[in-house]
Structure formats: structure tokens, C-alpha cells
Amino acid sequence: MTVSSSGGPNDALAESQWRRCPFTGRWVVMAQVRAGRPMDFARPAVRRDGAFCPFCGGNEEFTTAELAARRDPATPANAPGWRVRALPNKYPAVLSHVDGTINDHALFVSRPGVGVHEVFVESPEHFTSSSQLSAEQFADVLWIYRQRLCDVRRDARLRYGLVFKNVGALSGASLEHLHSQLLATPMLPATISDELASGASYYQRQRRCLFCDVIAAELAAGERIVATTDEWVAFCPYASRFSWETWILPRQHQSDFTCLTDGQLGSLGSFLRQILGQVEATLPLVSYNYLLHTSPFDTLALEHYHWHLEILPRVTSVAGFEWGAGFAINTLSPEKAADMLRQAP
């Protein structure tokens, strides 16, 4: 990698490159390689019974080599016998090794497209809906999130790892077999910077965690609560951007998802399965994204941040006003949404 301060608008675009928008300061990944990704969902999604699927058990030779798996100990890597697998994404947006220069031009700032992009195959069976996974399979999926985040954070170039899942055509999923992804990046996602800043400013004034206080207030009010256990809470946030948006948080303060114990993975697996089941029962065949927001790689336990899972149903697509203004329009109140989710079977 070379450093350049004289580059400019004509610097050649590498395979993958980070470019900073001079107007908003936000980073954009230019990922040429992704043009080759599957176009399964270029048309409205249909159930493609019988079509070849590389993620199904038995088709391991058609995927990239596994990075980690939970499998029968008597079975070798990249063979059947697994319950969940982590693979390098075949069409990565960012790359671990990439050519390119650090470019600090006054207007056109870029970085090589460094990062890690992995995919987690959540079951050997061709499941397309989360409600088909057992509670144990959910715990396996959460186990692989923890395992891969712990491993990837050791790369000193990377500051953040976002785990996310796309289900259904409107969510951006390009393969229907249930899977989630990890995108680890050298810069903090803007959403995380915003949440950290709000948490830090609240902590400075109140000496308490913003998220813990919101949890306490939601539990006291009750009207936006979807479900609770001794350890977990799910509610529709006060300023939900999406109809039926639902967040899951640990009730005990915890900033870093990788600190979860095996016991917590098991109980969270059951709880997440229950909540996604309520979402899918309320909105049959809905597309949704869920995202894991945890603390940055280079932080130790934080008093002012609290990890959480955001479930974002995609009932309508983002339109002009949202893109143009950055304001979401939500036509369903979170109070009503929580009421509907509570009544789901």
C-alpha cells in the first residue's frame, strides 16, 4: 500500500475502494466486484423449489472454504455434518488484501477498500424463513457471530464489525437460503458514531447508561413492550423509523456482544426466535433486516453504550423524502405495532 497526497479525481478505481463524500463526510464503498453477484432477486422473489443452492448441506464444494463452523467433531471442514458455517463472502464489498493508495486530496479522499466480508450459513436445510430454525439453531447462529467478531477484531486495521441479516426480496437478500453477514471496516459506521455520541453525552449529564434508562422507562410504561424475560427485553422504539421496528436488548448493562456467555447465547436464541416468530406471524412473508449494534473493536467495556439487535421490517421501500431529507416517515405508531406483535400467536 502506498500513501499519496497528490491523487485526485482521476485516481484509478481499484477492485474495492472507500471514498469519502466531501459534502456529508460519509464513506461509500466502491465495490466493482459485486457486479458479479447473483441476481436471484432481480425479479420479484419466488420460491425456487428445486433450484440449485450452494448453501445447502452436501454442496460444500461449491462454496468458499469455511472459516469456522459448528459441526459434528467427527466430520472434517468443508464437508457435511455442520450446523452453522462461516465463509468468506464470494462477492465481497471490501477485501482483506487490496491494492490502492491512501489519498488525502483536499476534495477527493479515498482509502483502499480494506475490510472483511463474511457470510454465515444458518442451517444445512434449505430454510428461507427464520421461524423454521429451532432455538438451538438460533443459539448456533449467535455463537458464530460471537466467534467471528472475536477473531476479526484482532486485525488492528479494523475498527468495527457489523453483523446483519437480510431476509426476503425487499431486504436486499441475493440468496434465499437463510444467512447473515459480517462486514468489518476500518471506520466506524455513522449510525454507531451517532449512538455512541448520544450515549456519551447522556452519560456525562446523568452518569447513567442512556439505553439502561430507556429500558427502565419502557418497562415502566409498558405500551411499547413486545416481550420480556428476566434477561431480555424487546420493544418497538419510541421513534421507530420502520413500521413494526423492534429492538432486543439485554436487561443487564452490557456494551460488547462478544462478552456474551454461552448461557446468554442459549437464552437469547430462544428469545430472538420468539420475537422473529411474532414479527413473521403478524406480517406473513415480510422482508426484513436485522442488525447487531455492539461497541467498536478498540474499546473495552463502555459505561455509556449498550449492545442491541434492531429488527427492521421492510413493508414499504424508502422513497424520495427519506433519501432526500434523512427523515423517516412511519405510518404506524410503535404503540400500535407493539400491541399487534404482543397479540401474535
Ligand SMILES: [Zn+2]
Ligand atoms: Zn439452500
Ligand SMILES: [Zn+2]
Ligand atoms: Zn446500559
Ligand SMILES: [Zn+2]
Ligand atoms: Zn442501534
